[in-house]
Amino acid sequence: xxxxxxxxxxxxxxxxxxxxxxxxxxxxxxxxxxxxxxxxxxxxxxxxxxxxxxxxxxxxxxxxxxxxxxxxxxxxxxxxxxxxxxxxxxxxxxxxxxxxxxxxxxxxxxxxxxxxxxxxxxxxxxxxxxxxxxxxxxxxxxxxxxxxxxxxxxxxxxxxxxxxxxxxxxxxxxxxxxxxxxxxxxxxxxxxxxxxxxxxxxxxxxxxxxxxxxxxxxxxxxxxxxxxxxxxxxxxxxxxxxxxxxxxxxxxxxxxxxxxxxxxxxxxxxxxxxxxxxxxxxxxxxxxxxxxxxxxxxxxxxxxxxxxxxxxxxxxxxxxxxxxxxxxxxxxxxxxxxxxxxxxxxxxxxxxxxxxxxxxxxxxxxxxxxxxxxxxxxxxxxxxxxxxxxxxxxxxxxxxxxxxxxxxxxxxxxxxxxxxxxxxxxxxxxxxxxxxxxxxxxxxxxxxxxxxxxx
Amino acid sequence: xxxxxxxxxxxxxxxxxxxxxxxxxxxxxxxxxxxxxxxxxxxxxxxxxxxxxxxxxxxxxxxxxxxxxxxxxxxxxxxxxxxxxxxxxxxxxxxxxxxxxxxxxxxxxxxxxxxxxxxxxxxxxxxxxxxxxxxxxxxxxxxxxxxxxxxxxxxxxxxxxxxxxxxxxxxxxxxxxxxxxxxxxxxxxxxxxxxxxxxxxxxxxxxxxxxxxxxxxxxxxxxxxxxxxxxxxxxxxxxxxxxxxxxxxxxxxxxxxxxxxxxxxxxxxxxxxxxxxxxxxxxxxxxxxxxxxxxxx
Numbered sequence: 001x002x003x004x005x006x007x008x009x010x011x012x013x014x015x016x017x018x019x020x021x022x023x024x025x026x027x028x029x030x031x032x033x034x035x036x037x038x039x040x041x042x043x044x045x046x047x048x049x050x051x052x053x054x055x056x057x058x059x060x061x062x063x064x065x066x067x068x069x070x071x072x073x074x075x076x077x078x079x080x081x082x083x084x085x086x087x088x089x090x091x092x093x094x095x096x097x098x099x100x101x102x103x104x105x106x107x108x109x110x111x112x113x114x115x116x117x118x119x120x121x122x123x124x125x126x127x128x129x130x131x132x133x134x135x136x137x138x139x140x141x142x143x144x145x146x147x148x149x150x151x152x153x154x155x156x157x158x159x160x161x162x163x164x165x166x167x168x169x170x171x172x173x174x175x176x177x178x179x180x181x182x183x184x185x186x187x188x189x190x191x192x193x194x195x196x197x198x199x200x201x202x203x204x205x206x207x208x209x210x211x212x213x214x215x216x217x218x219x220x221x222x223x224x225x226x227x228x229x230x231x232x233x234x235x236x237x238x239x240x241x242x243x244x245x246x247x248x249x250x251x252x253x254x255x256x257x258x259x260x261x262x263x264x265x266x267x268x269x270x271x272x273x274x275x276x277x278x279x280x281x282x283x284x285x286x287x288x289x290x291x292x293x294x295x296x297x298x299x300x301x302x303x304x305x306x307x308x309x310x311x312x313x314x315x316x317x318x319x320x321x322x323x324x325x326x327x328x329x330x331x332x333x334x335x336x337x338x339x340x341x342x343x344x345x346x347x348x349x350x351x352x353x354x355x356x357x358x359x360x361x362x363x364x365x366x367x368x369x370x371x372x373x374x375x376x377x378x379x380x381x382x383x384x385x386x387x388x389x390x391x392x393x394x395x396x397x398x399x400x401x402x403x404x405x406x407x408x409x410x411x412x413x414x415x416x417x418x419x420x421x422x423x424x425x426x427x428x429x430x431x432x433x434x435x436x437x438x439x440x441x442x443x444x445x446x447x448x449x450x451x452x453x454x455x
Numbered sequence: 456x457x458x459x460x461x462x463x464x465x466x467x468x469x470x471x472x473x474x475x476x477x478x479x480x481x482x483x484x485x486x487x488x489x490x491x492x493x494x495x496x497x498x499x500x501x502x503x504x505x506x507x508x509x510x511x512x513x514x515x516x517x518x519x520x521x522x523x524x525x526x527x528x529x530x531x532x533x534x535x536x537x538x539x540x541x542x543x544x545x546x547x548x549x550x551x552x553x554x555x556x557x558x559x560x561x562x563x564x565x566x567x568x569x570x571x572x573x574x575x576x577x578x579x580x581x582x583x584x585x586x587x588x589x590x591x592x593x594x595x596x597x598x599x600x601x602x603x604x605x606x607x608x609x610x611x612x613x614x615x616x617x618x619x620x621x622x623x624x625x626x627x628x629x630x631x632x633x634x635x636x637x638x639x640x641x642x643x644x645x646x647x648x649x650x651x652x653x654x655x656x657x658x659x660x661x662x663x664x665x666x667x668x669x670x671x672x673x674x675x676x677x678x679x680x681x682x683x684x685x686x687x688x689x690x691x692x693x694x695x696x697x698x699x700x701x702x703x704x705x706x707x708x709x710x711x712x713x714x715x716x717x718x719x720x721x722x723x724x725x726x727x728x729x730x731x732x733x734x735x736x737x738x739x740x741x742x743x744x745x746x747x748x749x750x751x752x
Contacts, residue, residue, distance in 0.1 A: 013577070023625060033606075260493065277706055280690075280725040286721070398721075413693065422608070
């Protein structure tokens with residue numbers, strides 16, 4: 001062990017620290033955020049139709065609003081793909097004005113009928129459209145900039161020929177008025193946030209541009225009809241699986257410790273499940289418990305039943321739980337076993353021999369020598385197993401189809417995959433993280449207080 | 456048990472009749488204990504092996520036998536690759552297998568490359584913050600990392616790298632990295648630093664000492680860690696199902712078609728997924744305690 005202080009170890013651990021920061025710490029923060037943060041809950045209005053202008057109050061998403069006016073504004077090309085965007089096209093035109101002077105300025109596409117196009121489809125020239133209605137101003141305004149708010153550069157008569165020099169894409173901004181919690185708010189907002197009704201004078205706020213804390217995803221999770229069954233099943237499985245696993249793992253570890261002939265064979269067989277995927281294990285136990293599966297074949301072969309029993313149905317939920325329980329014990333005991341064996345190897349042989357010499361039987365040796373000395377290993381295995389039990393997933397899907405009996409991880413998957421509800425899925429992820437942390441803290445506390453009591 | 460055995464063997468040859476009795480009782484007790492231990496060991500082996508036997512005999516027969524009832528407990532009657540062939544020719548299985556292998560190999564490489572220096576650092580240097588780093592790695596190891604696939608999916612969609620085997624490999628690396636760091640750390644710790652020092656005394660540069668002395672000794676252990684990384688990635692199904700849609704890995708593909716698929720497909724799929732894992736665990740069985748023992752220290 002090098003004790004010199006230098007920068008080398010920090011350099012060596014740096015890649016792993018960076019990697020885990022990006023792919024562990026950050027997603028964890030994101031999971032929490034997704035679960036409690038409604039990213040587009042409120043719309044911030046602007047005093048004028050420009051992104052730089054001052055704020056003019058906020059309105060919540062879904063609010064009905066009056067539309068008082070509209071105006072186009074230049075929009076960056078990469079933002080044109082936004083959903084709901086309402087745009088208008090403007091042309092920079094050159095023509096002879098109504099007063100005989102040459103005019104150069106911007107006009108809306110709706111005012112120009114394009115007559116000539118280049119080979120690539122670019123408009124080159126056109127004529128000014130005639131305005132409909134007898135009381136309308138017969139002349140068309142040309143603006144100095146691509147905005148109706150800018151100065152008028154000249155006026156054109158209908159059917160004037162114009163040369164089109166340039167075109168620009170504008171996004172509409174709407175001047176909206178609405179009332180949130182009794183306080184009226186009026187201001188400008190981009191079309192992408194607003195759904196305008198057919199009458200063009202009313203609409204609703206489709207999404208906001210600012211977030212706020214919300215508990216509605218957590219409420220949606222708790223109110224989901226699968227939530228409480230999933231939570232209880234998860235706890236039930238934990239309570240059923242963990243004690244059996246520890247006893248079985250203890251037995252396996254003591255057998256390995258005996259160094260029997262064929263020890264390496266026993267070790268391999270006990271450890272096989274360590275490498276077997278949980279989905280495969282689920283299917284294996286499905287093959288045993290399915291109506292025309294092995295269990296029924298054997299029972300019928302022994303003459304215990306006359307016809308196959310349907311185990312895995314909605315009416316026999318307890319059989320599904322039993323099947324999941326057996327499958328999980330089968331699959332995940334090996335990891336506890338390995339931790340316990342390496343803990344056993346740390347117990348000095350002299351201690352065990354001494355206990356033997358003083359006439360301690362197997363049970364006494366386990367109770368008074370092995371268990372107390374194994375405590376740190378058992379504690380680690382217990383934390384590991386509890387947290388793994390919270391993630392039981394594929395076994396449940398394979399054995400129950402995923403809805404007769406359901407667990408938390410399963411619900412997170414269903415919310416994300418079937419219901420496309422990322423935020424609620426993140427709420428489930430947050431809950432699982434929370435339960436993992438709580439159980440780890442409880443174990444550590446319990447063990448520490450035991451040690452303090454002994455001291 | 457072993458102690459009483461030794462006691463019996465080392466008893467003096469010319470013993471009194473009473474001593475003889477005691478000795479025989481001890482031997483009998485020992486034999487009985489052995490017998491009981493063997494009996495329990497074999498029972499547990501059956502508990503582990505019988506389900507594998509069942510699924511293997513379903514996978515290596517004809518689909519008609521798979522559908523038949525009651526099922527025979529004797530395996531492989533008739534022996535046939537037809538069920539396996541049916542499974543492998545199903546849609547998405549061969550591409551899924553290839554995807555799984557790609558993901559697992561990238562995960563193995565990334566994870567080993569990042570973990571090896573970190574493992575070396577925690578086993579060879581005492582530096583301020585070392586305990587904190589080790590504890591953090593342990594905490595990450597114990598965390599339900601796969602659950603983080605959900606927020607990561609959102610991030611990957613925003614960056615346009617969703618539904619790709621490469622981004623799934625990034626996730627799997629985060630999943631396996633803590634284990635790999637701890638395992639490689641324990642592999643390095645099992646090689647005394649004095650060896651490295653001795654090589655340096657005889658004129659090697661630190662790098663040469665590492666390459667010629669340490670590397671050959673740790674290579675098998677690191678290979679075992681890498682293989683276990685491969686197995687973890689090959690088996691992982693939750694993150695794979697969430698992060699891929701069209702480029703599914705094998706377990707994700709099987710899971711997504713599970714409810715619509717026939718029993719021969721499911722059973723052959725389960726067996727197919729188990730084969731590499733069983734082989735790899737056999738290859739690295741000697742290193743298992745090296746790998747997992749660390750975690751409790």
